[in-house]
Amino acid sequence: MHPRLFIPLAVLALASCGGSQSSGPLSPETRLKQQREAAKSITAATVFERISVIAHDSMGGRNTPSPGLEKTAAYLAGMYERWGLKPAGDNGTWFQRYSLIRSRFDPAGSLMEVNEAGTVTRYPLDRWAQVSGPRTGQTISGAMRVLSGAMTAADVAKLDLSGQIVMFVQNPTRAADNRAVVTAIRGKAPSAIIVLQSGDAAQFAAGVQRATAGNQMLGGVPVTGVPVLTIHDSIFAGDPNVTNRPDWNALRVSPTAVVMDVPDQVTVTLRLAETELSRVTAPNVVAMIQGSDPVLRNEYVVYSAHMDHVGTVGDGVGGCAAQRDTLRGTVDSICNGADDDASGTIGIAMIAEAFARLKVKPMRSIIILNVSGEEKGLLGAHYFAENPTVAREQIVANLNFDMVGRNNPDSIVVIGKEHSDLGGTLAAVSAQHPELRLIAADDIWPNERFYFRSDHYEFARKGIPILFFFNGVHPQYHRPSDEVSLIDTSKLARIATLGFYLGNRIANTTVRPKWNPDSYTEIVQGAGR
Structure with a gap:
């Protein structure tokens, strides 16, 4: 382990920034002006502060389940509450809990x-x-x-x-x-x-x-x-x-x-038959920015990212392997997962704050979904897809962010563009914001089948169009060396800003995103929904 200064949570607390819910239509120009103003809250410095909290050694690698995962969930919920978002978990809370049951053949x-x-x-x-x-x-x-x-x-x-x-x-x-x-x-x-x-x-x-x-x-x-x-x-x-x-x-x-x-x-x-040996629960965090249109507010754009990682060596539930630092002569036994996926987790939190700052919210509602159990097999996302806290048929799109803080500084691979008209929407939004200096690239690893390997797939198999933002793997993948010091906070802030503009475009377009027919047959009907 490499000791680092723990940033007190209080330092990161912001005053509530929930904007007013003005009624009446806005011109596209006015909406874009308000979005640009709200997006100013997404900065590299704030990204660094917040990712340093959840990717700190004190979180123990955020395994599913673990005390560090619970602390991470509470930290995120606390930010959402301060910003004026609405809890959208179970029974009016910020959390959706699911059971992990250990059983054996009887x-x-x-x-x-x-x-x-x-x-x-x-x-x-x-x-x-x-x-x-x-x-x-x-x-x-x-x-x-x-x-x-x-x-x-x-x-x-x-x-x-x-x-x-x-x-x-x-x-x-x-x-x-x-x-x-x-x-x-x-x-x-x-x-x-x-x-x-x-x-x-x-x-x-x-x-x-x-x-x-x-x-x-x-x-x-x-x-x-x-x-x-x-x-x-x-x-x-x-x-x-x-x-x-x-x-x-x-x-x-x-x-x-x-x-x-x-x-x-x-x-x-x-x-x-089987015999149950033990039962524990793990959290998803679910928050909402309610839409401004009296009809479309009952439809949802879901942002997702997994807040879990693979934990600490010897914690009994993870896949973390110790790594020796030959220069310091020390052994690091905590996999902090700064890129995987503290980057996406903080990315969509930054997006949530920007939405909260909008004077007039988008027409559709926005769901911010921090899932857990991704490293164990998309558990939290699968549970949410089977037991959504809003009507599943009213979810129009999912934008998933998993590993978005490393590799090429001026591009991000966006997987799934070819499967729906969301690809065209992303292209239009990217063209409107050259100031981000960010290329939204096609999937350059099709043989790896990453489309089927992160949380968005649980939405896609239910018939919900998706885009998956992903920078690819690197030598620090699932190793203790995946540390905050290696995160390109400028890139992450720009990706979050692009995601914010994209979600606004989807939420303010009255027509729902549409699947390409062949992709629907392959992905949705092929999965049996």
């Missing part, structure tokens, strides 16, 4: 049985079974189809497996194909998948033992996906009806793909 409450014309065989699941996917405890029963041999994903694509229990007998020498086949089977919407493995029995048993520590899941959202029960050949030891079973090894070594329908008089029943 063999005692689960079963796998085979009914062969009235002869029932039940297999114990305490040693030779692992489960991924939903563990709802509901009974799944029906006919079974067996796949094996030289099976590939292309072979699966030809099959109708909807609603069936599919057993995939894996050949251990075909590991890459095995993974692809399981993924392909999931895509065919079976009721359940049974994967039969034949590898080292001791290693399999050790994996079962490790799984007793449980895994963490997001509570309060629909349970989706296909349950996958992975079992080992050893489960059949002592089976009184073993003579009725196929020769699993003969199936595995078949040089062609094997697709075998189990006889109609044979049915399989599964029940896969």
